[in-house]
Amino acid sequence: MTDRPALSKGEMEVARVLWELGSATVRQVHEALPAGREMEFAVVQTYLRRLEAKGYVHGHLEGRTRVYRSKVKAKTVIRDTIDDMLERLFAGETLPLVRHLIEDRPISDDDLAELRTLLDRLEKKGK
Numbered sequence: 001m002t003d004r005p006a007l008s009k010g011e012m013e014v015a016r017v018l019w020e021l022g023s024a025t026v027r028q029v030h031e032a033l034p035a036g037r038e039m040e041f042a043v044v045q046t047y048l049r050r051l052e053a054k055g056y057v058h059g060h061l062e063g064r065t066r067v068y069r070s071k072v073k074a075k076t077v078i079r080d081t082i083d084d085m086l087e088r089l090f091a092g093e094t095l096p097l098v099r100h101l102i103e104d105r106p107i108s109d110d111d112l113a114e115l116r117t118l119l120d121r122l123e124k125k126g127k
Contacts, residue, residue, distance in 0.1 A: 005054050006084060014047040015056060023069035
C-alpha cells in the first residue's frame with residue numbers, strides 16, 4: 001500500500017478512461033466516458049486535477065492545452081484498492097472475500113473451470 005490517498009468513485013471512473021486512452025486532454029476524457037454516463041466537462045476537469053494532486057496522474061501543457069497521463073498503473077491501483085478493502089472488511093483475510101464473490105455472484109462454467117485451473121496451479125506450486 002502506498003501513501004497516495006484513495007480514489008473516489010468518480011475519480012476512479014475518470015482514471016479508468018485515462019488508462020484506456022494513455023494520455024488525453026480533459027475534452028478527450030470527457031468524450032470517452034462510457035455511453036449513458038452523464039458527467040459535466042467541469043467535473044471531469046476537477047477529477048483530473050484531484051488525480052494529479054493525489055499523485056495518480058501527471059499533467060503538462062502542450063500549447064495552451066493541459067494533457068494528462070497516468071503516473072500509476074491500473075494494476076497498482078487495483079491491488080492497493082483491494083488490499084485496503086480486504087483489510088477494512090475482512091481483517092486482511094482473503095478467503096472470506098473469495099467465498100463472498102463465489103457464493104453471492106453468478107459464476108459461469110468457463111469462469112469456474114478457470115478458477116479450478118488456478119487452484120490446481122497454486123496447489124502444485126505449494127508442494
